[in-house]
Amino acid sequence: MWLSEEYLGSQTNDVSSRKTSVKKTNKKKTKKIKSSKAVASKKKLKRGKSTQKAVAQKTKSKRKNNVHKIHVILDSGHGGRDPGASAGSRKNKDIIYEDEVVYDISKRMSKLFKKQGIIVHPTLADPNQKQPIRYLSHRHDRDEHLLVTPRYLTRNARIGVNMRVYLVNHIFKQLRKKKVPSENILFISLHGDALHSSLSGAMVYYPDHRLRRGRFILSSKIYRKRKEYISKLTYNPRDNKYSEKLSKSFGKVIINQFRKLRLRTHRVSSAVRGYLYRKGIKTLPAVLRYSKVPTSVLVEIANLNNRLDRRDLLKSKTRQQIAKAITNSVTAHFDRSSGLVAQR
Ligand SMILES: [Zn+2]
Numbered sequence: 001m002w003l004s005e006e007y008l009g010s011q012t013n014d015v016s017s018r019k020t021s022v023k024k025t026n027k028k029k030t031k032k033i034k035s036s037k038a039v040a041s042k043k044k045l046k047r048g049k050s051t052q053k054a055v056a057q058k059t060k061s062k063r064k065n066n067v068h069k070i071h072v073i074l075d076s077g078h079g080g081r082d083p084g085a086s087a088g089s090r091k092n093k094d095i096i097y098e099d100e101v102v103y104d105i106s107k108r109m110s111k112l113f114k115k116q117g118i119i120v121h122p123t124l125a126d127p128n129q130k131q132p133i134r135y136l137s138h139r140h141d142r143d144e145h146l147l148v149t150p151r152y153l154t155r156n157a158r159i160g161v162n163m164r165v166y167l168v169n170h171i172f173k174q175l176r177k178k179k180v181p182s183e184n185i186l187f188i189s190l191h192g193d194a195l196h197s198s199l200s201g202a203m204v205y206y207p208d209h210r211l212r213r214g215r216f217i218l219s220s221k222i223y224r225k226r227k228e229y230i231s232k233l234t235y236n237p238r239d240n241k242y243s244e245k246l247s248k249s250f251g252k253v254i255i256n257q258f259r260k261l262r263l264r265t266h267r268v269s270s271a272v273r274g275y276l277y278r279k280g281i282k283t284l285p286a287v288l289r290y291s292k293v294p295t296s297v298l299v300e301i302a303n304l305n306n307r308l309d310r311r312d313l314l315k316s317k318t319r320q321q322i323a324k325a326i327t328n329s330v331t332a333h334f335d336r337s338s339g340l341v342a343q344r
Contacts, residue, residue: 068180068181069117069118069119069180069184070117070118070119070184070185070186070330070334071118071119071120071121071175071184071185071186072113072118072120072121072185072186072187072188072330073123073168073171073172073185073186073187073188074106074109074110074120074121074122074188074190075122075123075124075164075168075187075188075189075190075287076099076105076106076123076124076144076190077098077099077102077189077190077191077192078098078099078154078157078160078191079099079124079126079145079146079154079160080099080143080144080146080154080155080160081142081153081154081155082099082154082155082156082160083097083098083099083100083140084097084098084099084102084157084191085097085098085192085193085194085304085305086098086140086304087194087304087310088304088310094310094314096136096192096304096313096314097140098191098192098194098304099140099144100136100140100141101136101192101301101304101313101319102190102191102192103124103126103129103144104132104133104136104319105190105301105322105323105326106122106124106190107129107130107131107132108319108323108324109323109326109327110122111132112324112327113327113330116327116330116331118327122147123146123147123164123167124144124145124154125144125145125147126141126143126144127145128141128143129141132316132319132320133316135316136313146160146163146164146167147167148163148166148226148227148228149226149228150225150226152222152226159222161285161286161287162223162286163223163226164189164286164287165216165233165286165290165291166223166226166228166229166230168287168291168292168293169228169230169233169290169291169292169293170227172185172187172291172292172293173230173292182293182294183246183294183295185293185295186250186293186295186296186297186330186333187287187293187295187296187297188297188298188326189285189287189288189296189297189299190298190299190301190326191285191298191299191300191301192300192303192304192313193300193302193303193304194303194304194305195303195305195306197303197305197306197307198306199266199305199306200302200303200306200308200309201258201263201264201265201302201303201309202254202255202258202263202264202265202266202271202299202300202302202322203255203266203270203271203273203299203300204251204254204255204271204272204273204298204300205273205274205275205276205285205288205297205298205300206244206247206248206250206251206272206273206274206288206296206297207240207243207244207247207274207284207288207291208244208274208275208284209237209240209241209243211274211275211282211283211284212235212237212240212284212289213235213289213290214234214235215232215233215234215235216233216234216235216290217231217232217233233290233292235290235292239294242294243291243293243294243295243296244274246294246295247288247295247296247297248272248274249333249336250295250297250329250333251272251297252272253329253332253333253336254297254299254325254326254329255268255271255272256329256332257325257326257328257329257332258322258325260328261321261324261325263318263321263322263325264302264308264309264312285298295333299326301313301322302322
């Protein structure tokens with residue numbers, strides 16, 4: 001349904017259906033309260049009033065959590081045999097691998113999101129590293145896999161990116177089926193830059209609508225055998241423009257949050273971009289170009305080639321601050337765009 005024109009064509013329908021679903025939830029709530037009160041009053045005889053209060057409160061918080069939550073599809077770039085960028089040297093003890101540093105930050109973000117009641121859908125997992133780590137391993141491990149079914153051990157960078165396109169769009173589709181409003185779903189892809197060593201700090205990419213493509217169709221068996229495979233993904237200009245607007249605004253919030261925490265970013269004018277140049281041609285990272293999630297950004301957390309950035313990234317404190325900046329951006333984004341308010 002998320003692909004069809006009926007849905008994509010009318011935002012108003014989307015809003016009204018959201019309202020009805022909220023009403024429905026409200027009805028359910030009243031029922032729930034009634035029954036929980038009944039249960040509570042029976043228990044009252046045995047345990048007294050305080051229990052009743054506790055039960056009611058528990059029901060209340062449960063209810064609150066059921067109204068459209070915020071969902072973040074969190075993509076940690078590269079992994080497996082594809083380390084992404086790497087810089088520094090063993091001799092200087094500042095060697096750093098992009099996939100390892102962004103994975104650690106993604107783990108930190110997941111923890112912070114959980115505390116805020118935001119639901120995280122990761123795209124990548126390392127079975128041997130479920131928690132953030134204090135010291136980034138100088139050794140590059142290769143056991144990260146993409147959470148498609150069956151799992152894909154990232155052997156090839158290009159396939160890994162295409163696989164992510166299917167995975168991200170699949171998660172989005174599933175959430176839409178559960179009537180989660182599309183504005184409540186965010187896609188964040190984490191990467192590290194490998195620019196000229198004189199440049200430093202974070203920047204954010206959003207999908208400029210002019211760089212989108214009409215369709216995404218791959219027919220190789222490696223994709224077809226995955227549960228997440230979608231035979232034909234199509235994109236229309238109206239959605240692309242809407243997505244650009246939402247994503248750009250979210251990107252600005254992210255850069256602001258970085259600055260707030262005194263983390264380095266590119267200059268104001270160049271820290272939020274709709275495209276990048278590759279061999280002199282404007283282009284977009286594939287995960288942004290083919291994402292169906294209206295709010296989609298790719299965050300370059302820092303420039304690995306810059307000595308100061310590298311030194312900072314090796315400190316767990318900086319990685320924690322970066323994680324904080326990005327997670328705070330999500331709540332700040334929803335506070336700002338109160339028209340699209342989501343309840344946490
Ligand atoms: Zn990367």
